[in-house]
Structure formats: C-alpha cells, structure tokens
Amino acid sequence: MGWLVEGLYVLDTDINDWRKWIDYVNHNYLISWYNGKTGMEESKINFDVVNGYLSEDHDLCSNSKIFIGKIQLNCYFFSNTEIENDIDPREIKSITDHEKIIKYTTDQSTTIRATAEFP
Numbered sequence: 626m627g628w629l630v631e632g633l634y635v636l637d638t639d640i641n642d643w644r645k646w647i648d649y650v651n652h653n654y655l656i657s658w659y660n661g662k663t664g665m666e667e668s669k670i671n672f673d674v675v676n677g678y679l680s681e682d683h684d685l686c687s688n689s690k691i692f693i694g695k696i697q698l699n700c701y702f703f704s705n706t707e708i709e710n711d712i713d714p715r716e717i718k719s720i721t722d723h724e725k726i727i728k729y730t731t732d733q734s735t736t737i738r739a740t741a742e743f744p
Contacts, residue, residue: 633730635708642737646708647672649736655692661685679705693725
C-alpha cells in the first residue's frame with residue numbers, strides 16, 4: 626500500500642527553528658529517527674547530526690517518524706528554510722485524531738513563532 630501524502634509546512638525557517646522543532650518533538654512525542662551517520666534507528670532526533678546535514682558538513686541524510694498517538698507523521702530534512710511533515714490522511718479516523726493534528730500544528734507554529742500552512 627502506498628502513501629497518499631499531504632504536507633504540513635512551516636515556511637521561512639532557519640536552523641534555529643529546526644532546533645526548536647527538534648526539541649519540541651523530542652520532548653512531546655514518540656520518535657523513530659533514522660540517523661544517517663550511524664545507520665541506526667533512534668528514539669530521539671540528534672540536532673547536531675541534522676544540522677550537519679542541513680549545513681552540508683556531510684551528506685548522510687536522515688528522516689524521522691513522529692507518532693501522534695497512532696498517527697504517523699514523516700519528516701525529511703531537505704532544507705533549513707522549511708519544515709515539512711508528511712501525513713497519510715487515511716490515518717485520521719476520528720474527530721479526536723483531527724484535533725490531535727491541529728494541536729500539533731498549532732504547537733509547532735507557536736514553538737518556532739511561524740505560520741504553519743496546509744497546501
């Protein structure tokens with residue numbers, strides 16, 4: 626089964642916003658993060674590794690899965706100028722699930738003082 630992807634974007638970000646976002650998700654959600662430097666899955670995102678990739682100090686890309694209850698968001702560290710989370714909308718099965726995504730999006734925006742957008 627493939628993913629029907631919808632994105633949650635925070636635009637006009639910088640590396641400091643990434644640090645805030647990483648701190649926020651590490652402290653509030655279950656994480657499965659693929660560390661491209663070690664080749665292993667970890668339970669917390671390592672900002673220094675992500676920063677190294679986004680700063681082009683190395684090319685060992687990583688990605689993360691953020692679990693909001695049973696809902697999985699995927700984050701790929703493509704650019705320091707935007708934070709993108711992908712979600713399969715089929716995972717939102719109730720109004721409670723919808724409210725969890727809205728809370729995450731609102732908290733994310735508040736945490737980094739930016740505006741999150743739904744394309």
